[in-house]
Amino acid sequence: MDNIVLLVVLPLLAAFLMPVVARSSEVVARTLGLSVLFISIGIILNVWSQSGQIDSQAVSIVIGGFLPPLGINFYVDQISLFFALAVPVMVLLFWPWHRATSIREYSLMMLLTASASGLILSGDLFNIYVFYELLGIASYSLVAIQGRVSAVAASFRYLLMGSVGSVMMLLGIAIIYTQTGTLNLAHLSLLAPEKLNNMLGLASFALILTGMGVKAELFPVNSWVPEVYGSVSSNLAALMAGLLSKLAVIVIVRLLILLFPQPEALQLMGMLGILGVLTGELVAWRSRDFVRMLSFSSIGQLGLIFLAFSIPGEMGMMAGIAIALHHMLVKPALFMLATGWRGAVENLSGVARRSPFVVLLFIVLILSLLGIPPLPGFWAKYLLMVGLSSQDGFIYTLGMIIVPLAMVIEMAYLFKIVMIMYRKDNDEPAVNNSNIVDDSNIVDDSNIKVVQKHSKWGLAIAASVAAMLIAIVLQLQPASDKLLSLANQLSDRNYYISTVFPQIHTVRMQSIK
Template sequence: MDKLVLLVVLPLLAAFLMPVLARSSQVLARLSGLLVLLISITLVLNVWGEVDKQAISFAIGGYQPPLGVVFYIDQLSLLFALLIPVMVLIFWPWNRPSSIQEYSLMMLLTASASGLMLSGDLFNIYVFYELLAVASYGLVSVQVRQGQHPVVAWVASLRYLLLGSVGSVMMLLGIAIIYLQTGTLNLAQLSLLAPEALNNITGLSAFVLILVGLGVKAELFPVNTWVPEVYAGVSTRLSALMAGLLSKLAVIVIVRLLVLLFPQPEALHLMTVLGMLGVISGELVAWRAKDMTRMLAFSSIGQLGLVFIAFSLPGNIGLLAGFAIALHHLVVKPALFMLAGGWSGRLEKLSGMAQSSPYHVALFVLLAMSLLGVPPLPGFWVKLLLVMNLAVQTDPVYHFALAFMLLATVLEAAYLYRVVMLFYKKENHTHASSQHSLFDWITAIALAAVLLISVVQLPSVERKLVSMAYQSGNRLLYIHTVFANIGTPEARIDRMSPTDQAKQPLVSEPSIKEKAIKEDLVLGSAEQ
């Protein structure tokens, strides 16, 4: 298991050595990046399934927690540790001549993303988040969209950088407040101390500060002004990677912190409200967008708002709904971006596209239907899960969220329908044609295939998600796993068996809710 640190270290090594290797052999340098990605995938697949029953943690440098930095691996982090190299491999800049530094930046992005998912230390998360941010600033200013002048990307990158840096400083302040309040940075130890030390106004303000910092990448409502400029300026492969993967990473980190450190209901309510505003503002602006890329960029703000609403539901059911929506968006949005890559320009120019490229349009319709939530596509099931669980909450804020979400879905339907109508318009002398590169087309088909397979395999996907939600929602499991080797007095808590709960698939909502209540009881008794 110690070997999993290589997921972070090997891409860094490759990134450092690539410019040196390129002096003797360009081919070798370029291949080394792909080789490292393949090694990472193999490493993860080797341990796949080992964490289903019991999460694992190990200390970097052998310095036991809470003194040293630990990496924590459960199903959630392992899933993303697999998705990161796979997605980077898919959205590698295959289709354009790139300099070796650009590949180097891609490797740094991979390393930081993996580190962000595996790390179990608050400041370490900050460092990897910053690395992710700096690598994406660099990539945004370099991977310019075809036909676009690079200056657009530079300006977009500078504005993104200024906003992101302010966010990072806020996050650093939040970390400083938490450190002052508790005297530690280890997430497991913080989680032990959180019910007393962070369940107050100090903890809440620290959460808000950290939320502002992580929210920049997660496209959270007030700090997402960079989204349309950046996605319109950079190549579609990079915007697919950023909208699909990187935004989810920040969301996952927020959720981890929420589960472990911030038990207050106010924190959840804040996320609901911000999510609501994100959904409605994103979809409203997407409705008015005049070209495809901007439309997708704004719609991704809306979808991320939906993810925040889902994660703000209390208990494990919120985690389940959140993971489902996030993973669905992770598959659908990059595929849509890939298709949009060939359809640049005004929306009206796409009129009658179905005559010249029927397959592309058909794929677009399929993806749009899933995004909207048409049965039996996965998008329907994730939205159903969210709607059902928003409706059963007693807190009125969730009912507002439900109303906002349904309104946003109507808006979404309106603009997607408009585009589809435009595609199927009968035009006698259409000169509309798509300019999809082969790579983009294959990528979109592969992602759509994943979507369709998950329809067929719905029960097993559901089972996996349920067990993931239970494992990552279990605070005591986290604490116990991290302190398993040393057994601090605080961590002497009876070993719970989280796997029993995970074995049963999601049969009906009440059973899950019962379990959540039961688990909360166990949690409460263990803490007393």
């Protein structure tokens, strides 16, 4: 169980060693990174199989031998373990295999892995900030070295926005620390009803929400999204849209549950979610570029997730997790399909005749994204609507109107693409047969008119995602049971506190308080 800390430490070790090893042998250095990812997956699977207890019981892992709240702990429950597994798996899937770049890019990928795992596992507010910052800097660098000039510009804007965000988050954490004098999440949660249930608490939540929201594509701080996803490779875009945004969301939700009991915090998040849905879908509808469309649709989906999590009670929690997991599967697959379809939507006319199988995959994926029964996306949205209808309050009523509206807009632009794909065209666009885009040259995105071929790897990922969606439909009952237990564990404050501070300790804490 203590091995869990290796999920963060081993990738860091690999990242530090890779440039050194690469001086003597580049092959060994690359193998080092990959083998660390495999070891990480092995560790998690081992924990999962060895102790079936994780299903019922969470564990707090002490680092450095100092009991919380003095020391730092990692908190391992079902959802953090699940995301900790998703990190190495998805990094492995979207590893920059065939790009001939410096070994430092692989090193940055390892740092990204380590920080993502740390972010989801950490049980300490400041430790979360450190990993969030590391995640940010690793992703700015990865975006900037994508080889296009537009990527450097996009990365710079992303850097500005991200830095302002992390300063705001740090300010929020500082306020919490001045109010409570502690940083451990469980200890804070113990003190929160008394010390953070006021305007200052709300203000610090707003600061942390906007800070973390930069990665989670939250409404006012998401203008980097289309630019960055449009200028990086599909692999990195898939990783960022699929995994990193969800990690930020889950951490925000965890902080919300543990530290901020006030209903205004939920309403604030719900409102920003609704604005995100509206702006994301409307701009996606108007955009002419396929990748940009996907990026804006991603903003819309993240807005839905925030709206779902803002519903109090287990229904909202279930809906939020369901939409998050669903988007985590579908969006990377769509980005993998987008490898071959970069550029304006009009260029896609007639692709259905040339590659019918790929277009079929695309249709399955977008049907699920839209929420057409019986695909999993429908059940996720169904949960959201049921959750919304069970609440009264302005935000939730507004949500009841906005969500179907967003679905209609989404349907309009996604089906428009399908129509274009099935259109007969007379002039065939030139097909570029090389799989590898020459990234070292400065490529102007708007000038790419050629339709490139899909990589086999990307198609395999997209196909397996589609297969998984259908498998979930067949296994709906077990899936929803699992979802319910995830939601229950995530929303249980007292359970979190008692896991980190076993009984005797709790008594002592209260006496100190």
